[in-house]
Amino acid sequence: MxxxxxxxxxxxxxxxxxxxxxxxxxxxxxLIKFDQFNYVTSELDRLFHYPRQIRMPCMLLMGPTGVGKTKAVSAFMRRYRPDAQSQIGGFINPHPVVIMQMPAEPTQQEFLLKMLRAVNAPVTSAMKVSDLERMLVSILRDVGTRIIIIDEFHNLNSSTARQRQIVINTIKNLTNDTSIPIVAVGTSAAQLTIKYDDQMSHRFRPVEMQxxxxxxxxxxxxxxxxxxxxxxxxxxxxxxxxxxxxxxxxxxxxxxxxxxxxxxxxxxxxxxxxxxxxxxxxxxxxxxxxxxxxxxxxxxxxx
CATH class of the missing domain: 1.10.8 (Helicase, Ruva Protein; domain 3)
Structure with a gap:
C-alpha cells in the first residue's frame, strides 16, 4: 500500500x-485549476479564435478582488505568448494578445497611450489623439492581434461623465475598426460602466467569477x-x-x-x-x- x-x-x-x-x-x-477558471479560459479561447466580422462579440469579466480573474487571464496569455524570436513581415514582433490596465483617471489620450505602449509603440504624450488612434489601428493589424484585454476596467467610473463617454466611444470604434474582440476585466463596478452605453451593454457579455x-x-x-x-x-x-x-x-x-x-x-x-x-x-x-x-x-x- x-x-x-x-x-x-x-x-x-x-x-x-x-x-x-x-x-x-x-x-x-x-497551477491550481477550478471550474470557474476553466470556464473563463475557454471563453477567452473562443473569442481568440472567433472569425473576423463587422460586429465582434466582447466580454465583461467581473468579480470581487481575489476570485482569480487575473490568474485566469494570465494563464490564457501564456498559451499564446509568441516566441521571442518570432516576427511578422521580417521585422514586427507579433502581439496576438494585448493586455493593458485602464488608467486610474482615464482620458482618451491616456487610454490610447497606454494601449500603444502595451505593444511597444514609440509614442509621446505630445502626439495628437487623432494620430494615436490611427497608429493604434495600424499597429494592431500589423502585429496580428486577435484579442484585447483591458484590466481594471472599473477605473472608468472615476472619470467625468464626458471623459467616460469619450473613452467608451474610443473602445467601440477600436473593435469596429479592427474586428478584434475586447475583454473588459474588473470588479462588479465595471458593469455600471458598461450600462452607461446601450451598444456596449449589448455587445459585452457579462461573465462573473464568484x-x-x-x-x-x-x-x-x-x-x-x-x-x-x-x-x-x-x-x-x-x-x-x-x-x-x-x-x-x-x-x-x-x-x-x-x-x-x-x-x-x-x-x-x-x-x-x-x-x-x-x-x-x-x-x-x-x-x-x-x-x-x-x-x-x-x-x-x-x-
Missing amino acids: DTYSHLANSARSIVDLTNSERISYIYRDH PFKPGKSLDEFLRTVVAHLPLRQRSNIDTREFKKRLLDLTGGITVNLLRLLSDSAALAIQTGAESLTLDSLSLVPAPLLSIPRQRKEPPFTSA
Whole structure:
C-alpha cells in the first residue's frame, strides 16, 4: 500500500525531504485549476479564435478582488505568448494578445497611450489623439492581434461623465475598426460602466467569477489543493464542519482559501502534526486571513 497515496505525484516526490524544503515547496507558484477558471479560459479561447466580422462579440469579466480573474487571464496569455524570436513581415514582433490596465483617471489620450505602449509603440504624450488612434489601428493589424484585454476596467467610473463617454466611444470604434474582440476585466463596478452605453451593454457579455460556496466545485478545489501540499498524513477535509470553518474564515475568496490552506500546511509541518484539521485552521495568525485589498497572489495560485 502506498503510504502517500493521498498526495499528487509532485508532492509525493518531495514529501520525505526536510521541513524547510517542504515548506519552501508549499510557497512556490503552483497551477491550481477550478471550474470557474476553466470556464473563463475557454471563453477567452473562443473569442481568440472567433472569425473576423463587422460586429465582434466582447466580454465583461467581473468579480470581487481575489476570485482569480487575473490568474485566469494570465494563464490564457501564456498559451499564446509568441516566441521571442518570432516576427511578422521580417521585422514586427507579433502581439496576438494585448493586455493593458485602464488608467486610474482615464482620458482618451491616456487610454490610447497606454494601449500603444502595451505593444511597444514609440509614442509621446505630445502626439495628437487623432494620430494615436490611427497608429493604434495600424499597429494592431500589423502585429496580428486577435484579442484585447483591458484590466481594471472599473477605473472608468472615476472619470467625468464626458471623459467616460469619450473613452467608451474610443473602445467601440477600436473593435469596429479592427474586428478584434475586447475583454473588459474588473470588479462588479465595471458593469455600471458598461450600462452607461446601450451598444456596449449589448455587445459585452457579462461573465462573473464568484466566491466559492458549499458544493461540488468547492469539494473538488479543496481536494486538488490539499493533494499538492506535502503533508505526510491524510487530511480530513471532507467534513461539513471543516468546509464551513474554511468558508467562514475566508469568505470563499479564492486567494484567501489558498493562503489559509498553504499557511495551515506550513504550520502543520513545523509542529509535526502533518495534516490539516478543523482546529489547525484557527491556528494561523489572524492578519494572514484578512481579505486582501490589492491583488497579491498567494503561495498556491489559482492558475
